Amino acid sequence: ADFANRKRSVAVNQQQHKLGPYNPRVPEARFGEMRLSYSKVYSAFGQAVLDTQQSLRDDIRAYELAALMVKAFFGLAGSDGAQARRATDAERDAFMREQMALSEHPFLEFPDFRKGTVDVTPFQEYALTDMLLMDRDQRSLLERIESKVQLEIDRIMASYDLKLWREKVVELLPNLERDAIREAGATAETSEDRIKRHTGELLAHLRLGVRGRLYMLLDDRKQGGLEFVLSLLEQVKARLSQRDLVNVERNGRRYRDIRDALRTRQVEESLNNLSQAAGRMFGKEPQAREVMNHLKRDVADYLRFHLLAVAANQSIEVMRNMSSWLGEPQATDEYGNAQWSGIAGEFQEGRRQVQAMLLAADQRISQLRADARQEHATYIKLASDTLPPPVRLSGDVSAWSEEVLLEFGGSARLFPQLGDERLRADLLLKLFRRAQLQLSTQELEQPEPVDPLLERLSAMTPQERQRVFAEWIRSAMPWVNARFSAEFTPNADQFKCFIGVGDVGAWRKMEAELRAA
Incomplete structure (x- = not known):
């Protein structure tokens, strides 16, 4: 501010030299009383910079x-x-467990089969399949179907004569299947329909959660970041295709094999046993009741494994949709990297x-x-x-x-x-x-902030500084198309030279050298 005020003040004072005209003399003998008059408003300006490029x-x-x-x-x-x-395998697995319902647990609830009937080796099931089997009131569809089977068979045992039990059970089976299994042309909602409807709802919920979590990881400066997220997505997709889809397809086949074995062997065998028990001469009622309890379990298991097979198929759909939504490789860019x-x-x-x-x-x-x-004539580098x-x-x-x-x-x-x-x-x-x-x-915050230009000049010898100052002043002089050695010579107060510095007090030690230049 002081420097600017000083320049303005000098500029005002310089105006006095421009007020009157300049009247050069002419030979009277030749021109008599003729006078020449020129304006003195012309000004010239020059500047030069000493720069450390700091x-x-x-x-x-x-x-x-x-x-x-x-x-x-x-x-x-x-x-x-x-x-x-980049994301590690453990971080990928944790993400898939927490955000995509892909935590695993062993499936152990197998029916009692005779050895060799069907494979009952335990296998890993996903929480996703369990979630698809939940109704809107958070009650398991498997529990609902088991309760309905038990209720209906108990009703038959309480309402009909023992000789009619087999006939009524045979009549009941299509009704139970209609409640659980989707048939062509049926209009009523089945348990299978509820699973498929829940698939879309769960898929939308998972996408929302995954998207939010990915952006949280993007914002996580310590554990996440953009490269972390991209590497995580690549690993999630790789695990889905190489492991999880394979596993859930296997699970679906296992469920269907058990379902078919239950319907074609266990249920039919129990119905035949019920006919034999009803025809016995002695102890037929206890025997028939025992067979009805087996039949109750077999029918419930048959419908349960059908719903498990449906849920496994819907889990495949969810995984494939999630994988597609996460992204698929498209064409490559100019650097050969896959575009997703x-x-x-x-x-x-x-x-x-x-x-x-x-x-x-x-x-x-x-x-x-x-x-x-x-480089420039008025720009002197002292970097x-x-x-x-x-x-x-x-x-x-x-x-x-x-x-x-x-x-x-x-x-x-x-x-x-x-x-x-x-x-x-x-x-x-x-x-x-x-x-x-x-x-x-x-x-x-440094102990003693210094002027980099002053520090650079102070490191020079006096002779080096004199050379720099002389070049600096010469570069700053304005170029005027005039010959001052002739009749008109401006007075000293018509020339002004300003030197702008950061700390005037610190630069005082250079004043004598500057004036000498």
């Missing part, structure tokens, strides 16, 4: 720091600037936009470095040969980036908008300003 270097460092902020926020670099972390559809493609596109922002920062840095190499230390990624950098980027709404809102070039430019500018502020704050 400001330019600070801008380069600020852009480098801004780029690190972007990498830190989106998880493109580790906390120490190393390669970003789905949410993986969304994150991949976000990575490309983040890389475009980093490229813009690199281009700006390259432009500044090119400017530093430019130090010692370059400042490179900026590093630290916890502070991550915190600064988060403060700025959260102003834009965080990853969930910001990420899909990065395709807007103006938003990327605005974001990069804000990060650059924040980096400038942080770097200047760090400099002020």
Whole structure:
């Protein structure tokens, strides 16, 4: 402010030299009383700069720091600037258990078969299949069908003569099947319909949860990040196709084999045993009741395993839909990398936009470095040969980036908008300003902040400084198309030279040398 006020004051004082005309003398003998008159409002201005390029270097460092902020926020670099972390197998499995209902438990509830009838070796079942078997009131459809079978058979035993039990059970079986199994042309909702309806609802719920969790991981500076999320998606899809779909298809086959064995062997055998018990001369009622209890279990198991087979098939549909929604590899880009559809493609596109922002920062840095190499007659470089230390990624950098980027709404809102070039430019500018502020704050925290130009000049010998000052003053002189050695010579007070410095007091020690130049 003082420097600007001084310049304005001198400019006002200089106006007095421009008020009157200049009247050069002419020979009276030749021209008599003729007079020549010229305006004196002409001014000339020149300037020159001594530059250590410290400001330019600070801008380069600020852009480098801004780029690190972007990498830190989106998880493109580790906390120490190393390669970003990828998801491990354990983290993939935990994600699939917690977000995709793919936790496993052994299936052990097999019917009592004669040895060799069907394979009853325990196998791993998924929580997803169990969830599909839950009704809207959170009661298991398996429990409902078992309760209905027990209730109906108990009703037959209580309402009909023992000789009619087999006939009534045979009449009951189609009704129970109609309640559980979807048949062509049927209009009433079955248990199978409820499972299929629940499939769509559960799929939408899982997608919402997975999407939210992925963006939470994107925002997790310590454990997540963009590269982490992309690697996690790749591993989830690989496990689905290579292991989980294979397992659930196997489970469906096992359920169908057991269902068919129950319907064609166990139920028919129990019905035959019931006929034999009813025809006995002695002890037929206890025997018939015992057979009815076996029949009750066989029918319930038959319907239960049918619903388990349906749920396993619907689990396959959920897994395939989730896999497709997560993304499928499409064409490759110019670098040979696979392009993905789905949410993986969304994150991949976000990575490309983040890389475009980093490229813009690199281009700006390259432009500044090119400017530093430019030469000009009025620009005298006194840059130090010692370059400042490179900026590093630290916890502070991550915190600064988060403060700025959260102003834009965080990853969930910001990420899909990065395709807007103006938003990327605005974001990069804000990060650059924040980096400038942080770097200047760090400099002020140093014990004795120094003027880099004064420090550079002080390191020179007096002869070197004299040469620099002389060149500087000569470069600053304005060029005027005039010959001052003739009749008109401006007075000294019509020339002014200003030297702008940061700390006038500190520069006083250079005053004598400057005047001598």
